Amino acid sequence: QGQLQESGGGTVQAGGSLRLSCVASKNSYSDYCMGWFRQAPGKEREGVAHIYTGSGQEWYASSVEGRFTISRDNAKNTVYLQMDNLKPQDTAMYYCGVPEHCSRIATATYEYWGQGTQVTVSS
Numbered sequence: 001q002g003q004l005q006e007s008g009g010g011t012v013q014a015g016g017s018l019r020l021s022c023v024a025s026k027n028s029y030s031d032y033c034m035g036w037f038r039q040a041p042g043k044e045r046e047g048v049a050h051i052y053t054g055s056g057q058e059w060y061a062s063s064v065e066g067r068f069t070i071s072r073d074n075a076k077n078t079v080y081l082q083m084d085n086l087k088p089q090d091t092a093m094y095y096c097g098v099p100e101h102c103s104r105i106a107t108a109t110y111e112y113w114g115q116g117t118q119v120t121v122s123s
Contacts, residue, residue: 003028004096009117012086020081020117022096029077033102036081038092047108050099059105086121094119
């Protein structure tokens with residue numbers, strides 16, 4: 001099981017921004033792919049954004065494309081999720097994880113993930 005620690009969540013008004021961070025232990029940072037997913041109460045888990053840690057190629061869910069940006073700092077074993085123009089429907093627990101298939105967002109599955117950080121967007 002990997003060790004991933006998310007931070008940066010909070011409560012913002014609609015239209016606001018947050019930046020999430022995920023720090024991985026050395027053995028937990030994938031040299032293949034890292035990603036973010038979210039889960040709201042009563043809803044299924046939803047892949048949000050993935051990034052190849054080598055090339056930096058990114059994938060996004062259609063619901064966040066153009067508003068969210070994933071990035072990574074391999075030297076720091078850290079992945080970020082910049083979230084702009086937040087909407088109430090973005091409210092969820094956000095998790096950092098290691099995707100099994102980097103290009104699959106809609107049907108994403110993850111090898112392991114962290115404890116999550118809560119994002120709440122008020123209208």
